[in-house]
Amino acid sequence: MLHAIIDIGSNTIRMAVYQISGRSFTLLMKRKHTVGLAAYLDRGHLTRAGIEQTVGILGGFMDFIGTFAIPHVHAFATAALRTAENRRAVTEEIARRTGVQVRIISGSEEAAYGFIGATAHLTHPDGVMIDIGGGSTEIIAYEHRAMRGRWSLPLGSLALSKAHVAGLLPTAAECAAIRAAVEGILAGVPDVRALRAKYMVGMGGVLSSASRMHRLLHPEGAVRHFPAAALGGMIAVYGSGRPLTEDETAVLLRAAPDRLHTIIPGLIIAHVLAETFGAADIQYSDSGVREGYIWKEIVGGETRDGGTPAKEPP
Template structure:
């Protein structure tokens, strides 16, 4: 049976099409648009521009599905719409104008789906999963492949960029300010205070982009699935920049993170602070996450 999953995220709106048979899910293709919904929040209110753009994209996805006769369409949304003060009104308008029911998943649910999706492809039995989104960051601590604790931090790569960065790339001063904000937020998470010396697993677009950027910068043959913390810190230093980008910088960004040029450094600041907090020396990238977790938890249950 074919299913289409539409994920209305804070950075991107994605649709992935899966063949689900015999208790397994195979992704056939995916389409995405970099919308940056988190940047359409003003004083906590989702602006009409964000609603209109989401409606346009979702209706485009639905039109794409028509020739294939795919009727199993599931849509959910995460932090940008979840945290908006007018969340119910904004989602309701999107539903009316697209004819599609949209589930607002909670921060806890998002973290749990992250875990379920990632753990299927993990070798690690214990560790912490990190999913850096545009408006939130989910953390899931697990041991013996079972969840110990989970949380959704009110900080994301696009939100950091919108609040603290004036140009395309952050300056050293802006990076310092972002670090302070992330450190303040993680210190408030009592459930994670005692978790140290653990394996970290990164999922989502920030880590996918960082893996590609790392491979290009350090001339690796394939996208790296193991990001050393010292490498993350070197990338942040290299792209801490004020002024016109060099040709080398331009080529690296355009080839490897064309849709995340402005958010990849704020995302890496979050990753670096968390790695320091957990005393980790590297972060392992996993390509499975919230959408796969949703399938296993809600469709294949």
Template sequence: MTYGVIDVGSNTIRLCIYEVEDGRIKSLFNNKTTAGLIGYVDGGELTRKGIKKACDVLSAYKEMASHAKIKELFVFATASLRNISNTDEAIETIYEETGLKVDVLTGYEEATLDFKGAAHTMHLGEGIMVDIGGGSTEILVYDHGNIQDATSLRLGSLSLYKNYVSKLFPKKSEEAAIREKVLSELKKVKFLRERQFHTLVGIGGTIRAVKNMNNDMFGLPRQNDRVPAKKLPLLLDEFHDEEKSTLKKVLDVAPDRIHTLIPGMLILDTICRNFCCNEILVSGYGVREGYLYKKVVLEE
């Protein structure tokens, strides 16, 4: 059977089409729109303009999915609609305008579905899993296929850019402020205190962009999915040139993340340092696949 999943994120909205057969999920199509919904949040509310932006993208994706002969189209939202004060208004307006029902995930649900998605394609022993999104960062601790605990930090690559960066790229003082904010939020999570993990499983577009940059910089094959944590400072150093040179480097690696890549890398590097991680293992699957697995495979 073929299914569609729309992921309404703080930075991007993505439509994915999958084939599900015998409990296995295969990606057939993937399209994303950089909607930047977090940029439409004012005083904690998603503005009417922001809700309209979401409706416009969702309507276009609904039309696109109708041509794919899918059995069902699922829509979920993460921090984009979770971390606003008018969540109910937003999802009601979206339903009225598009006919689509949006499932707003809690931070814990997002983290656990990340795990289900990643575990679907890789063997997970013991470690920490991190998903850096635009408006939140999910962190989950696992041990031999079992979730030990999970949390969602209310910070992401786009929210940190919005709150801490004055120009296109952060200055040294702004980088320091971002790192301080990440450490401050980590210290609030009791189950993460005084922990060390050899391996960090990375999920999401920011960490995939870091992998691509690492492979490009060090001449590694595109399919390489491992990044030594000690390489992160070297990758960040690439962005300390003059702005024009930095702009070219970001455009070469992740043009759709022109302003969020560096804040996202700072989150990742700070987390790796805090937990003494040696290696980042990048997963191609995450919350979307975990969500579909839960909705289709586990409920059949």
């Protein structure tokens, strides 16, 4: 059966179509709109402009779904709508105007879905997994491939960019302000500050872009793996405020074309977390929240301790 999964995030709104048969599923196609929904929050409310953007995109998705008679549609929203005080009115308007029934998932659910989705790609049995979004960062500590703790922190690449960056790329002073903001949030979460892990698994657009950036800068390196220390070098180059060289610009445009204004704030979040955990190695995982949602809510596979799939997704 064909299933469309719609993910309304703080930075992007995505639709992916999967063919699901029994306990296996295959990604057929995906579409993405970089909206920056978190930037449309004003005094805790999603603005009319943000609502119209969302309704327009979801209406287009539903036209596509109708054209191909895709029978099953699942839609969930994360931090931007989760934190909006008018979220109920927004989801009701979306349902009325587009027919899309949006489920707002909690930060804990988001972290759990991400862990389930990425389990098949865990190289090491112990570590910390992070998913840096536009409005929040999900953190999971795992041991022996089982979840041992999960946290959702109000640290988002788009939110930090909006709060601290005047231009497209931050200056050194703005990077320092972002770092101070991240450290300030972590100061209030002693359980997270106490985590220690040599290996860190990254999901989402920020770590995907970081992985591509490192590969472009160091083509001899491993695919999807890079040293955590490399984050500091990337931030130093692209968060210095100085004019970039042609080669530096080419790398940035190839690695992060859809998130030029949020990539450096996101890298700073990752860098502070890696330093806090004592992480030496970062691995990027392609699978994440959508795949975890399929396993937990559609396939209905039995799970081991902490939500790890009993069978690995294909």
